[in-house]
Amino acid sequence: MGELSFTPVAASEFAQNVDLLFIALFLLTVLFCVIVFALTIGFVAYYRRGNKVNRKNAPDHNVFLELFWSVIPLGMALVIFVWATQLFATTFAPPKNSKEIFVIGKQWMWHIQHSNGRRENNELHLSVGEPIKLTMISQDVIHAFFVPEFRIQRHVEPGNYTVMYVTPTKPGKYHLYCNMYCGTQHSQMGGWVYVLSKKDYADWAVKGGSKPVAVGGYDTKLGAPSLAQQGASLFEKYDCAGCHNTEGVKAKRAPSLTGIYGTVRNLTNANVIADDAYLRNVLINTDQYVLKGWEGNIMPSYKNILKEEEILAINAYVKSLDGKSVPVTPVGEVGTDANNAADTENQQWRYMYGGEQYK
């Protein structure tokens, strides 16, 4: 049994701001409870049947009074609303220079892909003060990525990228939970977020993420290929270049992929911006994303062939093809390690709730 605590650590900018809101809400709750309880108990005691007290001219309505106790709470509620909404809006505004990290939820583990190719399972290492953007997707049911110390969570949905921004401010080790019921081992879908000091993070990056505890963690090898390099390998493996020319020259069988990220694509049914979701969906629902002029050459669907983490790698590769920098090169076969999670239920339980960290 841990020691008694009433508030979790506030370990992000958002957490510190939202805690002020909590304090305001708490004071408001206390204020109203005191008013309601004092009046109720006071009146009941004073006007109890049998007490000889003045009950003359008991009012049965008073419009002014009723408006008074409608409008005052309304005003207070609206103040809270505006305050909370402003804070909420900040969670949709990307901080400058945020580092993108990819999260894949699956029954019942979190798989993390860093842009430099490092992977982690049920662990996330962050550098204090560095804003991050988590781009998340689920491989099966709906999950939710929740770190109480950051005071924020976001659903991780199948078929759709969701985004969450966090700027960690306090080094430490924090629970990572799935907070959307996802099946049998829902309560064990989680692990730890490590917020490291800048020096420790640099250290961790050099050591390639080997970790001492980490029953559920994956030891990424030193010098692992970047996510884009892995994507290049997959591009080769699935022979995408057989149709798609990536050098900017118009290919014969499929449109070029160079420089398409962020541009407007003229599809047969709509004009859409080629964002992350677009890059993903063109691989899955190919018949919905036919480019004008290419109606005769519809790509076969890679649904059930590519895993979400492979799609993320391919996206990273396609995004790297900006026509200016040197294209990344394939690195040979890249294994997926998604199933390196804890092998037994009990191990995962110890890792999350019972292991070394509680001694």
Add this chain to the structure above:
Amino acid sequence: MSIAVKSKTGGSEHTHAKGTHQQAMVDGEPENYLNTAHTVKSWLLTTDHKRIALLYLISISVFFALGGLAAGVMRAELTGPHGQFLSSESYNKMFSAHGIIMVFFFLVPVVPATLGNFMIPIMIGARDLAFPRLNLFSWYLYLAGGTCALLSILGGGVDTGWTFYTPYSSIYSNGNVALAIVGAFIAGFSSITTGINFVVTIHKMRAPGMSWFKLPLFVWAMYATSVIILLGTPVVAITLLLVLVERTLGIGIFSPELGGDPVLFQHMFWFYSHPAVYIMMLPGLGIINEIIAANTRRKIFGYEFVAFSSIAIAVFGFLVWGHHMFATSQSMYSSIVFSVISFLVAIPSAIKVFNWIATIYKGSVALTSHMYYALSFIGLFTIGGLTGLYLAALAADLHLTATYFVVAHFHYIMVGGALTAFLGGLHLWWPKMTGRMYNEELAKIGALLTFVGFNMTFFPQFIVGYLGMPRRYHYYAPEYQIWNVMSSLGATILGVGFLLPVLYLLHSLKNGEKVGKNPWGAAGLEWTIQSPPVTTNFTETAIVTWDAYEITFESTGGVLNSPEGEMIPEMPELDRALQANSANREEVAR
């Protein structure tokens, strides 16, 4: 306590007896809806709303016991961070069983189908509901739905939670989801038929003089509830049917693998299930008005405000469903709109609480067992309502949603609110329903135990939720254990608090003291007729000459005194009014 009722206003009994026809006797008692027939058939094929209400009361109590049992098992399991005796799979099935039973088979029907069914016709001066056979049919639908759900739970279980979120429920879950959905679907139609019945009855069958603004506020609340049922339940029925179609036929609606949208399910589900919260809550709010009026001998302060606040809650209730989805991919602007409307719901709720307090002011407050329940309702509803603001506030909800904070919040509303109100209403109307008085002292102890046990169970959950413990977690971090142990201890007390009424109420059926028309000295049509009522409720057409809760000779059934058999000495004005009133009446009679 003496409940024998003697009038001190000379001649009033005599006056009242005038004009009523000779009462038939059965077994030495006046004939009533209970002793008029004793065969099994007379119960199973009855179209008497009072008998149907009792059938509902029995069957709903059974479901409550089962749902409560599941809760007890969960609380026992959660006393340790690594569980005690269940596998994760069984634990998941346990909370799903608890949720499905409590929501669909207890909270939604409990007040409308029992107290509403029994009291609405009586309170508006009708002989029965508008469609008595439909009423009986709704009970059979309830039983059919309940049977499906029980078969699914007992024959393997469901592990989706009561929310049936897709694509888990439609593709991934291995449980008996289809059967449970069929059960909830059928039970939905039972609600719909009850809702139609109430709306038509309240519109068309009010007694002469019973205008809309003379209706007891419980009837207003039930009217608002019925409208929500009629507009909302079909939507959830369709939604569940679509899950069933996807699950059994593989037609893609919600699963992205089949080309569907999983968030669409949440929109459709909460479009009903948020208003469903008000289906559970509004009847409870209505009951509290009746209890407070009866126990303070006052008109409810600001009657019109309270009546319209029920309607306002019903309307707003349909516009806030998105506040369950602030952490999903829902757009920021949708979330903002849903948030501000959610804050607006706080206003009619606050109006109700303050108006009750104003009603107690200068009242003649009797601390009966039902008043205990009403007072504990005010406290718990206030806490439950205020903690709702945390969840309506967008930024705070990003942390709190789906944690134990939410669990605590909605139990304060559902158990602390709806269930407490139901128990209060049951105690208020039990003598009317059965003609017998229960043991008041035990009842007060039960109410106190419930209040204490409830707070001990659910208050720690606010803290552990704020600390970050997710709901629906079988295993949890050891730092949360102390709060969970407290909660489980409280649940034990709460369990005793719920068991006690079952015992003394059943005991009262044979051994309770017989009561007269109006044991509490309250105003309203239901207190003008005999306890228990005759099958047709009224032996002569009721004529309403008083405002809601106005204490007059007629509105109290000729019983002008308090339960102690005395005039209320501290209300001389009322005394004068009553005497003048009865003098008038005598003159008219002459």
